[in-house]
Amino acid sequence: MQQFEFSDISRMLTPIFARHDVDASRLLQVLLEVQDACHFIPSEAIDQIAAHFDVPRVNVEGVAGFYSFLSTRPVGEYRILFSDNITDQMLGKDELMLYLCNKLWVEPGKVSEDGLVSVASTSCTGLCDQGPAALVNGWPLTNLDRNRLDLIAELIRSRKPVADWPPMLFEVADNIRRSDVLLGQPFEPGAAMRATLARGAKETLAEVDKSNLRGRGGAGFKTASKWSFCHAAIVEEEGSMICDVGGHPERYIVCNADEGEPGTFKDRVLLNSYADLVFEGMTVGARVVGASKGFLYLRGEYRYLLKQLESVLQKRREAGLLGDAILGRADFSFDIEIHLGAGAYICGEESALIESLEGRRGRPRNRPPFPVTHGYKGRPTVVDNVETFACVAKIAERGGAWFAAMGTAQSTGTKLLSISGDCATPGIYEYPFGVTVRQILADCGAREPYAVQVSGPSGTLISWKEFDRRIAFEDLPTAGAFMVFQRKRDMFQTARNFVHFFAHESCGFCTPCRVGTELQKKIMDKIASGHGTASDLEEMKSLGHILKTMSHCGLGSSAANPVLDTLEKFPDVYVRKLKALAFEPAFDLDGALETARKMTGRDDDWAHL
Amino acid sequence: MSKTITIDGLTVPFREGQTIMDAALSAGVYIPHLCHNPEFKPHGSCKLCTVNVNGRNVASCTLPAVEGQQVLSDIAELNAERLALTQMLFVEGNHLCPACEKSGNCQLQAVAYYLGMMSPHYNHFYPQREADASHPDVMLDRNRCIYCELCVRASREVDGKNVFGLSGRGIKTILAVNSASGLLGDTDLAVTDKAVQVCPTGAILVKRRGFTVPIGQRVFDHLTIKDLQTGGGHE
Amino acid sequence: MSEQSDRGPLPIPLPPVGEGEVVSPAGDAKKIRIATCSLAGCFGCHMSLLDIDERLFGLIKLVEFDRTPLTDIKHCGPCDVGIVEGGVCNAENVHVLKEFRNTCKVLVAIGACAINGGVPAMRNNIDLWECFQEVYQYEGGLDGGQVPNDPELPLPFDKVHPIYEVVRVDYFLPGCPPSGDAIWKFLTDLLNGREPKLDYEMLHFD
Ligand SMILES: Cc1cc2nc3c(=O)[nH]c(=O)nc-3n(C[C@H](O)[C@H](O)[C@H](O)COP(=O)(O)O)c2cc1C
Numbered sequence A: 001m002q003q004f005e006f007s008d009i010s011r012m013l014t015p016i017f018a019r020h021d022v023d024a025s026r027l028l029q030v031l032l033e034v035q036d037a038c039h040f041i042p043s044e045a046i047d048q049i050a051a052h053f054d055v056p057r058v059n060v061e062g063v064a065g066f067y068s069f070l071s072t073r074p075v076g077e078y079r080i081l082f083s084d085n086i087t088d089q090m091l092g093k094d095e096l097m098l099y100l101c102n103k104l105w106v107e108p109g110k111v112s113e114d115g116l117v118s119v120a121s122t123s124c125t126g127l128c129d130q131g132p133a134a135l136v137n138g139w140p141l142t143n144l145d146r147n148r149l150d151l152i153a154e155l156i157r158s159r160k161p162v163a164d165w166p167p168m169l170f171e172v173a174d175n176i177r178r179s180d181v182l183l184g185q186p187f188e189p190g191a192a193m194r195a196t197l198a199r200g201a202k203e204t205l206a207e208v209d210k211s212n213l214r215g216r217g218g219a220g221f222k223t224a225s226k227w228s229f230c231h232a233a234i235v236e237e238e239g240s241m242i243c244d245v246g247g248h249p250e251r252y253i254v255c256n257a258d259e260g261e262p263g264t265f266k267d268r269v270l271l272n273s274y275a276d277l278v279f280e281g282m283t284v285g286a287r288v289v290g291a292s293k294g295f296l297y298l299r300g301e302y303r304y305l306l307k308q309l310e311s312v313l314q315k316r317r318e319a320g321l322l323g324d325a326i327l328g329r330a331d332f333s334f335d336i337e338i339h340l341g342a343g344a345y346i347c348g349e350e351s352a353l354i355e356s357l358e359g360r361r362g363r364p365r366n367r368p369p370f371p372v373t374h375g376y377k378g379r380p381t382v383v384d385n386v387e388t389f390a391c392v393a394k395i396a397e398r399g400g401a402w403f404a405a406m407g408t409a410q411s412t413g414t415k416l417l418s419i420s421g422d423c424a425t426p427g428i429y430e431y432p433f434g435v436t437v438r439q440i441l442a443d444c445g446a447r448e449p450y451a452v453q454v455s456g457p458s459g460t461l462i463s464w465k466e467f468d469r470r471i472a473f474e475d476l477p478t479a480g481a482f483m484v485f486q487r488k489r490d491m492f493q494t495a496r497n498f499v500h501f502f503a504h505e506s507c508g509f510c511t512p513c514r515v516g517t518e519l520q521k522k523i524m525d526k527i528a529s530g531h532g533t534a535s536d537l538e539e540m541k542s543l544g545h546i547l548k549t550m551s552h553c554g555l556g557s558s559a560a561n562p563v564l565d566t567l568e569k570f571p572d573v574y575v576r577k578l579k580a581l582a583f584e585p586a587f588d589l590d591g592a593l594e595t596a597r598k599m600t601g602r603d604d605d606w607a608h609l
Numbered sequence B: 001m002s003k004t005i006t007i008d009g010l011t012v013p014f015r016e017g018q019t020i021m022d023a024a025l026s027a028g029v030y031i032p033h034l035c036h037n038p039e040f041k042p043h044g045s046c047k048l049c050t051v052n053v054n055g056r057n058v059a060s061c062t063l064p065a066v067e068g069q070q071v072l073s074d075i076a077e078l079n080a081e082r083l084a085l086t087q088m089l090f091v092e093g094n095h096l097c098p099a100c101e102k103s104g105n106c107q108l109q110a111v112a113y114y115l116g117m118m119s120p121h122y123n124h125f126y127p128q129r130e131a132d133a134s135h136p137d138v139m140l141d142r143n144r145c146i147y148c149e150l151c152v153r154a155s156r157e158v159d160g161k162n163v164f165g166l167s168g169r170g171i172k173t174i175l176a177v178n179s180a181s182g183l184l185g186d187t188d189l190a191v192t193d194k195a196v197q198v199c200p201t202g203a204i205l206v207k208r209r210g211f212t213v214p215i216g217q218r219v220f221d222h223l224t225i226k227d228l229q230t231g232g233g234h235e
Numbered sequence C: 001m002s003e004q005s006d007r008g009p010l011p012i013p014l015p016p017v018g019e020g021e022v023v024s025p026a027g028d029a030k031k032i033r034i035a036t037c038s039l040a041g042c043f044g045c046h047m048s049l050l051d052i053d054e055r056l057f058g059l060i061k062l063v064e065f066d067r068t069p070l071t072d073i074k075h076c077g078p079c080d081v082g083i084v085e086g087g088v089c090n091a092e093n094v095h096v097l098k099e100f101r102n103t104c105k106v107l108v109a110i111g112a113c114a115i116n117g118g119v120p121a122m123r124n125n126i127d128l129w130e131c132f133q134e135v136y137q138y139e140g141g142l143d144g145g146q147v148p149n150d151p152e153l154p155l156p157f158d159k160v161h162p163i164y165e166v167v168r169v170d171y172f173l174p175g176c177p178p179s180g181d182a183i184w185k186f187l188t189d190l191l192n193g194r195e196p197k198l199d200y201e202m203l204h205f206d
C-alpha cells in the first residue's frame, strides 16, 4: 500500500483543481484524475477534495465508492479490465484473462504483490465487434489473443508507459457494414444550424414533430413531445414564449453517451466519426428550447475519444457553430461541456445521469418531477441519446417529411444496430425501421442463428421461431444491440452472464433491485453448479415478478428479462441442468466443512457430507 | 370542494402537494412503509409502500396525489410482495432479533409481524458488516441497516451536520460516516441529534439504554405498526 | 403460517374441534407421532414446549413422542410431525436434520435459531479458522495446543444456517423461544387440520 504525505497529496491535487471550476459538479471529474495519478483515491485526498469543494467528506467518499473505475484501495499501476459481456466470453475472454494472470503472476481481481498490475473484469466496454476487449488504465485494447497478451505482459513487466505501447493494440475500427441516411450521406457542419436559424425555432420544433422521431436510447419517447414539455415548463415558469428568446442560461441540453447496455456500440461510432452531426443536433435542440449550455455525458469506457471530441468542439467554436453569437446571431449562444462517467451502467438512466453530472452518486431520482421540468441543477433539461441528436440534425437540415417517409408509420427513419456474436461481419448496420430479423441475420452472415438478444440484456431474447419479427417500436423496440447466438451456445450461460451484469450494476437504492438482483445471481450460480431444482425456477419467476413490478427504475424492472425470456423460450436449457430432486441445500454442505477439515487435518468419513 | 382519491374504495381527501402516503396517513389509512417518515422529505427506497394506481405500481410515499386516482393498497398481491421485500431486508443484513436492543420497538420487525412473516424465506447472505462502538453515547451496528437514509436526511436537514451517507453500490452499499477514520466517534454526532432518534431498526442505538423496557411493555408488543402509525388501535 | 401457497391439505386429518382444546380422536384412531430435536439451539424452545403446562396432559392423550430429548430414543421412526429447534452449525446437525426430514411427514422449524440461525449465527462474522486458532492455539497456557481432531467430534460449518437452507421445511414457528401459548395454538391448529395461525401478540422474533 502506497503511503502519501499530506503535502504530496496537495502537490498532486493543485494542478487538478486548477483544471476545474470550484463547483461540486466537477467532483467526479476530479476524482477520475486522482485515480489516474495515484491508482486509487487516498483518504487524505478525499479530505482535501471535500474541503476544496466545501462538501461533506462522506459525500466524496460516497461518490468514490459508487463508480467502478474509482477505488479507495490501490489497484495496479497497470490496471487491466477485461470486458465481460457474453460476446467477449464467447470469444474466449475467461481463458485469455487467466492466461494473462498466469503470465503476470497475479490472481484475477487482486493486485500483484509489487503493486505493478491488477487484472479484473468489467461490464461490457462497447467493443463487442472487435473483442475480446479490455481496458488498460482506461485505454481500450481490442482483438485480444494470446499473441497480444504475450506482448502486453512484456510491456507491463518492462514498465513501459501505456502511452508508449504500440498503437496497433489500441486500434478501434468503426466497422460500418451498412449505411443509410445517417451514416451514408455527407454532412456539412453548420448546414442544420443554418436551416434552423432560417426556419425559426418554433418551426424547427414543428419539423421534428412532423418527422415523428422517437428517442433512440431505448424508451422510444417522441422527441418533439419531450422538447415541448421542456418548453412548456419554461413558459409556465417565465410566462413567455421561449423559442425566440435566446440567452436564458438555466436550461440544459444533455446528450446521453453512456451507452452502457451490453452489446451496444453504435454511439461509439457516431462519436468517433460523426461527432459534428451529434453536436449539431444538440445545438438545434438548444435553439429550440432556448438552452445555452449543453453536456455530453461520455461513458468512462469511451474516454479515449475525449481528446478528439474536444477538438471537434474547438473547431466548431472557431467556425462560429458554438459559443457566443452562433452564426452571427447575437441572441444565440450555446456551448457544450464533456463530462466523463466512471463505470456505472445506471448513469445511462436520465435522472441518474443528471445526478452524476452534478457530481454525485448515480442514483435515479423520484419522478415526477421529470428532467424536462426539473433536471440539471433543478432546471428544465432535455436528455437525449446520441443517435437521437444525429437524427435531429438531419431532420433540421432536410425536413420532417423527408424523415417520416422512411421506416414504418410508428417508427420513422432509420436505426443503427450494433451487431455482434456469432456472425461473419459484426459491426454497425443502419436500416430503415421495419427490417426483419431474418434479413439482418442474412446480411451479417449469421452462422446457424438460434437466438438473438435484441436491445441487450434489458431488451428481448427472441428464438429462431421469431425471426420474421421486425425492428420497430411496435414490434421489437431496440436501443441498438443485436447479439447473435448459434445453436451450440448455451442460452443458460447467456442469461447467467446478464444476471451477473445487473447485480453488479444495480445502484442499490431500492430493496427489490438491490437484493433481488443478488438473489437471482445466487440462484443462477446454484443451477450452474449442478444443484438447481424445480423450486429454484419457481423462485426465479416470483423474483422476476417482484423486480418488474416493484423496482424504482428501468434497471430493476428489466433485470429479470433475461431469465424470464430464457425460461419461456428455452426452458430445456434449465431443465437439463436441474437435479431430479425437489430440494437441494442452498449451499455446498461439504464445501462448508472445508475450513474445519483443514484446521483439524481430518479426512475421515464423518468429515464429509 | 376538496380534491379526493380513493384508496381500496375508500374516498380520501387530499391537499395540493400531498403524496398518496400523506393523504392516506392523514385519513388514518395505513400503507406499510419503512423509509418514509412524515417529518422528512420522501425518499422512496424501501418500496414497501408500493400501491397500484390506475393499473400501475408506484411508491405511494413519493407519488403526488392527483384528483380521481384509484389506489389499491391492501390487496393480497401487494401484501405478498411487501412481505417478500421485508424478507429481502432480513436476509441481506444480519437480523438476530433476540440479541438486538431494538427488538420490540423495531419498525422492520413490526412490519414483518404486520405482514405475517413466519420466516425470512430467502437464503441468508450473512454479510460481513462493521459494528462501530467508538462513539461514547451512540452505537452503530451496520448489520441492521436497511439503507432507508433517515439518519442521512435527519443529520443533513435537521442537525445540519452530514454525519451519515451511503457509499458503495448495489448489494455492496454501506453506511459511511463523516470522518477520515471511518469511525462514528470521530464525527461531530451528538446523542441529542435527530439522526440518532430516527433509525427504524436497531442500527443506531443510544448506549446504556438497552433492554430497559420489559418484554410485554415495548411499543409493538401489543400495538401493531398499523395502529401506531395511524393513531388507531384504541377503539 | 406456511409460505408455500401451493401446498395441498394438511396430511394429518383429525376431526375438527373448537379453538384451543383438544378432543381425542374418535374411536381407536392412531395417535399422532411427534419427534423433536435440538440442533444448534439452547433447548429453550423445548423448555417452552413444557410451558404449555397442564395442557400437556390433554396433548399426551392425542400424541405420542418418538425421538425427543424427553424420551431418549436415539433415532426417529416414521413420524407425523418433526419439530426442530436450533440451526445447522456442524456435520452432525445435518445428519439429524436429514433423518427428521426423511422420517417426518411434516417438518416444523421452531424458534429463531432454526429459522435464521439466531444467536449462534452471531459467530457468522467471525472467521472460523481465526477463532479456533485463538481458542486452541494462541490462548495463554496452551503452548503446543492443537485444534481437537477426534473423529467423534462433529466438524463445524463455516457459518451457522437456518434449517430451511438444508432441507425443505413445512412450517415455521418463530420466537426466542415462542411462548407456550404460541406453541399450543400452533399444535392445536395443526392437529385439528387447520392452517396454523398465530395471533398478533403470539408472533415475535425474540
Ligand atoms: C438502466 C438504464 C440505462 C440506460 N442507459 C441509456 C444509455 O446508455 N443511453 C441512452 O441513450 N439511454 C439510456 N437509457 C434511457 C434514458 O433514461 C433516456 O430514456 C434516454 O436517454 C432518452 O433519450 P432518447 O429519448 O433520445 O431515447 C437508460 C435507461 C435505463 C433505465
Ligand code: SF4
Binding pocket: A346, A363, A364, A505, A506, A507, A508, A509, A510, A511, A513, A514, A551, A552, A553, A554, A555, A556, A557
Ligand atoms: S431499480 Fe436498481 S438501479 Fe434502479 S433505483 Fe432501484 S436499485 Fe437502483
Ligand code: SF4
Binding pocket: B094, B095, B096, B097, B098, B100, B101, B102, B103, B104, B106, B107, B108, B109, B144, B201, B202, B203, C205
Ligand atoms: S433491527 Fe429489528 S429486525 Fe433487525 S435484529 Fe433488531 S429487532 Fe430484529
Ligand code: SF4
Binding pocket: B144, B145, B146, B147, B148, B149, B150, B151, B152, B164, B175, B198, B199, B200, B201, B203, B204
Ligand atoms: S442506520 Fe438506520 S436510519 Fe440510517 S440508513 Fe441505516 S436503517 Fe436507516
Ligand code: FES
Binding pocket: B032, B033, B034, B035, B036, B043, B044, B045, B046, B047, B048, B049, B050, B059, B060, B061, B062
Ligand atoms: S415508504 Fe415509500 S418507498 Fe419506503
